[in-house]
Amino acid sequence: MPELRKDPVLGRWVIISTERARRPDQFLSQLQEFPPEKPCPFCEGNESKTSHEVYSLRPQHTPANTPGWELRVVPSISPFLRIEGDLDRRGKGLYDVMNGVGAHELVIETPKHIANMADLSPEQISKIITCYIDRMTDLEKDFRFKYVLVFKNYGWSAGGGTTRHSRTQIIATPVNPKRVKEELIGARRYFEYHERCVFCDVIRQEISVKDRLILDIDGFIAIAPFAARFPFEVWILPKKHSCDFTRLDMSSRYDLAMIMQKVLQKLKKGLNDPPYNFVLHTAPFRRPKVGYWKSIDEDYHWHIEIMPRLTRVAGFEWGTGFYICPLPPEDAAKFLREVPV
Amino acid sequence: MSELRRDPIGGRWVIVESEHPRLPEDFKYERHVFQGGTCPFCYGNESMTPPEIESVRDASTSPNTPGWQVRVVSNKFPALQVEGDLERRGLGIYDMSNGIGAHEVLIETPYHQKDIPDLLNPEIESFLSMYCRRALDLTRDRRFKYIMVFKNFGAAAGASLEHPHTQIVALPMIPKNVMEEIKGAENYFEYRERCIFCDIIRQELQEKERIVLENRHFISFCPFVSRFPFEVWIIPRKHNGYFCHMSLEEIPSLAAILKETIAKLKTIFPGLSYNFIIHSAPVNSASDDGAEYYHWHIEFMPKLTRVAGFEWGSGFYIVPTPPELAAEYLRGTEVKS
Numbered sequence: 001m002p003e004l005r006k007d008p009v010l011g012r013w014v015i016i017s018t019e020r021a022r023r024p025d026q027f028l029s030q031l032q033e034f035p036p037e038k039p040c041p042f043c044e045g046n047e048s049k050t051s052h053e054v055y056s057l058r059p060q061h062t063p064a065n066t067p068g069w070e071l072r073v074v075p076s077i078s079p080f081l082r083i084e085g086d087l088d089r090r091g092k093g094l095y096d097v098m099n100g101v102g103a104h105e106l107v108i109e110t111p112k113h114i115a116n117m118a119d120l121s122p123e124q125i126s127k128i129i130t131c132y133i134d135r136m137t138d139l140e141k142d143f144r145f146k147y148v149l150v151f152k153n154y155g156w157s158a159g160g161g162t163t164r165h166s167r168t169q170i171i172a173t174p175v176n177p178k179r180v181k182e183e184l185i186g187a188r189r190y191f192e193y194h195e196r197c198v199f200c201d202v203i204r205q206e207i208s209v210k211d212r213l214i215l216d217i218d219g220f221i222a223i224a225p226f227a228a229r230f231p232f233e234v235w236i237l238p239k240k241h242s243c244d245f246t247r248l249d250m251s252s253r254y255d256l257a258m259i260m261q262k263v264l265q266k267l268k269k270g271l272n273d274p275p276y277n278f279v280l281h282t283a284p285f286r287r288p289k290v291g292y293w294k295s296i297d298e299d300y301h302w303h304i305e306i307m308p309r310l311t312r313v314a315g316f317e318w319g320t321g322f323y324i325c326p327l328p329p330e331d332a333a334k335f336l337r338e339v340p341v
Numbered sequence: 342m343s344e345l346r347r348d349p350i351g352g353r354w355v356i357v358e359s360e361h362p363r364l365p366e367d368f369k370y371e372r373h374v375f376q377g378g379t380c381p382f383c384y385g386n387e388s389m390t391p392p393e394i395e396s397v398r399d400a401s402t403s404p405n406t407p408g409w410q411v412r413v414v415s416n417k418f419p420a421l422q423v424e425g426d427l428e429r430r431g432l433g434i435y436d437m438s439n440g441i442g443a444h445e446v447l448i449e450t451p452y453h454q455k456d457i458p459d460l461l462n463p464e465i466e467s468f469l470s471m472y473c474r475r476a477l478d479l480t481r482d483r484r485f486k487y488i489m490v491f492k493n494f495g496a497a498a499g500a501s502l503e504h505p506h507t508q509i510v511a512l513p514m515i516p517k518n519v520m521e522e523i524k525g526a527e528n529y530f531e532y533r534e535r536c537i538f539c540d541i542i543r544q545e546l547q548e549k550e551r552i553v554l555e556n557r558h559f560i561s562f563c564p565f566v567s568r569f570p571f572e573v574w575i576i577p578r579k580h581n582g583y584f585c586h587m588s589l590e591e592i593p594s595l596a597a598i599l600k601e602t603i604a605k606l607k608t609i610f611p612g613l614s615y616n617f618i619i620h621s622a623p624v625n626s627a628s629d630d631g632a633e634y635y636h637w638h639i640e641f642m643p644k645l646t647r648v649a650g651f652e653w654g655s656g657f658y659i660v661p662t663p664p665e666l667a668a669e670y671l672r673g674t675e676v677k678s
Contacts, residue, residue: 004514093544149655159647178655205435322512322516322517
């Protein structure tokens with residue numbers, strides 16, 4: 001019997017399909033096909049091929065936009081949103097419009113031509129995490145922005161483009177994205193009723209039940225979520241309650257890097273180097289103002305959602321927001337627990 | 342400067358790239374090519390599917406044999422099961438229930454290689470009428486709260502079988518996106534006492550720049566807040582919450598506009614894969630309204646781009662081709678007949 005499961009935060013139902021009964025190893029990624037590669041603009045030595053860096057980790061004596069760096073942040077060459085200008089909110093008949101103001105940056109995670117973050121060292125990933133935090137803190141100073149999205153598209157079919165050099169995208173938006181708002185509202189609703197953070201409750205239940213637990217190390221857990229949308233979807237959550245990723249202290253940054261690297265390695269080894277996306281979910285900027293949402297600190301809990309791209313999302317999912325997951329998350333978690341790293 | 346646009350129904354913001362828009366020739370999409378091979382939906386293979394639920398067939402033929410024009414069968418690998426009780430229950434902090442529902446497949450034509458633009462209008466009318474009949478029949482089961490009709494054409498759009506077919510799913514709860522759309526329409530109605538979709542139709546007909554086609558009963562247009570390049574909606578001029586309550590005069594009109602809209606898209610993008618979904622009001626709900634402020638329509642999504650991490654995480658879409666430009670291309674495209 002297939003099961004319907006409800007995401008406790010968003011209230012989204014998913015169908016966990018058991019009838020099609022595919023075993024976890026039947027989801028292995030096809031060999032990724034990439035179009036022929038052009039010279040990589042992100043490699044050390046090609047700094048002139050990108051926009052001027054806005055941030056870098058490099059020895060003091062090396063000038064900007066020259067070799068010698070450990071990681072670099074550059075504005076996107078083809079940005080979705082532009083940094084200059086005013087929002088100029090306006091109506092157009094019954095429609096609402098504003099200018100596409102925002103920031104769109106790329107974090108070049110390594111000077112070497114390495115495609116998958118899984119293959120970087122925890123030390124390097126920890127530097128990348130610090131870089132995210134520094135960029136987010138900087139973008140928060142711009143009062144036009146409400147939210148910063150940090151996400152990664154790895155692999156051609158996950159939208160990673162043709163250049164196989166590991167990088168993360170950072171986008172600052174002038175509005176709170178819909179998904180983010182829904183998650184905040186869902187978490188607040190749970191908190192109002194229970195006076196507890198829903199994510200803290202999820203963590204407690206997952207640690208005690210263990211079925212969906214993949215890793216539990218040094219203050220972080222990796223789980224296959226109860227209402228997973230995709231086979232092998234993985235969430236990483238800090239056990240200590242915090243709504244704001246940018247408040248993560250130095251030693252926890254290394255712990256997060258460790259668990260991220262382990263999870264990404266498990267996906268890579270276990271599933272044949274699949275394309276994936278990950279998205280950081282964190283609280284929006286909390287600037288005191290009228291209508292300021294005071295409870296976010298208590299009711300929201302930052303986390304990372306990792307989505308391997310092993311199946312295609314079809315019309316059904318788009319139209320309804322009702323996902324069919326062909327693999328129970330318990331089976332996915334068991335499979336991933338057993339992948340040695 | 343790109344533009345941020347807000348969906349007046351769901352409140353979603355999208356980024357519309359107007360400065361360097363992507364033109365049709367800029368899209369590198371996966372072209373659909375029919376592979377052929379043994380197909381359970383072709384004539385003579387009726388025994389390869391579960392028994393038919395309903396069909397349009399020659400009078401002298403018996404069920405599950407050749408001689409049909411439209412055939413509806415249960416999905417061989419259903420996502421939901423028809424038998425049993427919903428049995429809602431908790432599991433610690435989580436909520437769940439049994440996967441009760443119906444999952445049917447409607448085979449639109451016996452011709453393996455004929456997509457909608459390749460069919461005759463009466464053939465399209467015949468399967469559209471069947472959509473309505475199946476929806477009305479499934480609505481009689483009080484356990485079902487939403488009837489979802491959708492089509493995936495081409496592997497890139499998620500179709501696992503290439504023979505043209507539509508899926509009909511009856512769900513025991515109202516899906517989240519539908520609920521949001523209904524709520525959005527309800528809010529608008531409360532404030533203005535008008536249907537938001539009727540207002541959209543009026544504005545689109547007046548501005549004209551996003552209109553693709555108009556006929557007696559329907560219009561097709563690229564929505565102001567598209568999520569995908571060349572997204573097209575087909576909507577009836579007359580206010581009506583449920584597609585299955587469409588009148589007999591409306592069906593030929595719908596067949597014609599559906600055929601021509603898809604034909605135009607496939608002329609610009611040969612071998613295009615696509616999805617379409619019929620959006621209709623929920624059924625068997627306690628507050629059985631919806632019909633007043635909701636307005637059924639078809640959302641048509643060409644598969645030209647990949648949805649990436651940004652969209653997943655944020656629900657914030659980037660549209661590389663402004664809908665005004667897409668509509669202009671579509672209006673200007675002559676369909677060879």
